Amino acid sequence: MKKIVLSTALFSSLLFAGGDIAPVVEEPVVEEVSSWNFELSPYLAMSSISGNSAVVTGAANTLDLEFNNIVDALEFGAAAHFEGHHSNGWGFWIDYNYVSLGGTDTIPLGGAYILKEVDIKQSVFEGYGMYRQNLENGNIDYMAGIRRWKLKMDATLNTPNINNTNNDWTDFVVGARWTTNLSENWKFHVRGDIGAGGADFTATAAAGVRYSINEWLDFDFQYKALWVDYTTGTPNTLDYFKYDTLTQGPIIGLNFKF
Numbered sequence: 001m002k003k004i005v006l007s008t009a010l011f012s013s014l015l016f017a018g019g020d021i022a023p024v025v026e027e028p029v030v031e032e033v034s035s036w037n038f039e040l041s042p043y044l045a046m047s048s049i050s051g052n053s054a055v056v057t058g059a060a061n062t063l064d065l066e067f068n069n070i071v072d073a074l075e076f077g078a079a080a081h082f083e084g085h086h087s088n089g090w091g092f093w094i095d096y097n098y099v100s101l102g103g104t105d106t107i108p109l110g111g112a113y114i115l116k117e118v119d120i121k122q123s124v125f126e127g128y129g130m131y132r133q134n135l136e137n138g139n140i141d142y143m144a145g146i147r148r149w150k151l152k153m154d155a156t157l158n159t160p161n162i163n164n165t166n167n168d169w170t171d172f173v174v175g176a177r178w179t180t181n182l183s184e185n186w187k188f189h190v191r192g193d194i195g196a197g198g199a200d201f202t203a204t205a206a207a208g209v210r211y212s213i214n215e216w217l218d219f220d221f222q223y224k225a226l227w228v229d230y231t232t233g234t235p236n237t238l239d240y241f242k243y244d245t246l247t248q249g250p251i252i253g254l255n256f257k258f
Contacts, residue, residue, distance in 0.1 A: 035088075041081040041220060043253025047099045049120065051245030055155060055165060076100040081253070085132055093128040093143060099247070121152040122247070124226070128173070138180035138187075147171045147195060147202060149228065151243065165241050169198025169230060185212045189222070199230040210255065218255035224248065 077099045085091035102119040128145030150168045175193025182188050190207040208222020225248040233239035 035086055036084055037257065038084045039082070039255055039257050041253045041255040043079050043081065043220065043251050045077055045079045045097055045099065045224070045249060045251050047077065047101070047247050047249040049101060049122075049245050049247050053153065053244070054240065054242035055153075083130070085130070089132045091130040091132060091141070093126065093130050093145070095126040096123070098123040117154075117156040119154045123150045124148070126173070135180075138178065141177045141179075143176060143193065144174045145172075147173050149198070149230070167230070167232060167241060167243070171195045171197040171199050171202045173202065175204065182209070186210070187212075199228050201227070201229045203227045208251070216257050218257065220251070220253045220255050222251045224251055
């Protein structure tokens with residue numbers, strides 16, 4: 001009996017003295033926060049094309065197409081933008097824009113007026129690496145990457161000559177985007193870039209505003225202008241093609257953040 005009492009007393013002493021046996025304390029659960037933030041933006045680009053293009057017809061005549069009057073009808077357009085930003089400042093930018101436009105006009109060729117119908121299907125893919133510099137009231141994103149063009153143009157004359165051309169090329173581009181907060185819900189952003197490679201010259205200028213609807217959705221409105229000066233082939237031969245144009249117009253989109 002005396003041994004049992006001593007054992008009980010020893011156990012109690014260890015327990016209250018903070019010995020090996022102690023109450024179990026549960027660690028608080030810490031929720032992991034993602035290092036990445038993403039934005040997905042389907043948008044509508046109401047584009048028009050101005051400038052000129054030079055092609056050679058079956059009769060070896062160089063035909064200058066002035067787009068200011070002929071390419072004025074948007075037949076179809078699709079566009080989407082996706083970008084991601086890591087907490088360390090690095091990120092990426094992907095953008096795809098497809099437009100199909102067409103129109104008709106008359107031009108002089110060899111002293112005679114002929115009807116021409118022009119249909120253009122133009123797709124532009126942009127892929128950039130980015131680095132973000134945070135500012136007191138916004139940020140600057142520095143970008144470098146490629147702009148990939150695919151162009152299909154059909155020019156139909158009121159003669160047996162029909163010129164169909166397919167061209168694709170890649171340009172290397174550098175640029176930057178500045179974003180600043182106008183208020184709690186409004187932001188202003190402006191972007192510019194310049195490049196060359198397959199084309200002699202290409203550049204973009206865009207500016208717009210963004211309204212925060214809630215924590216996961218923004219409304220975006222901007223105006224964008226895209227220049228390109230591309231030439232391939234030898235003048236006065238059937239493989240010659242020149243495309244010196246400005247694609248411009250307003251952009252309306254929704255920006256999903258996650």
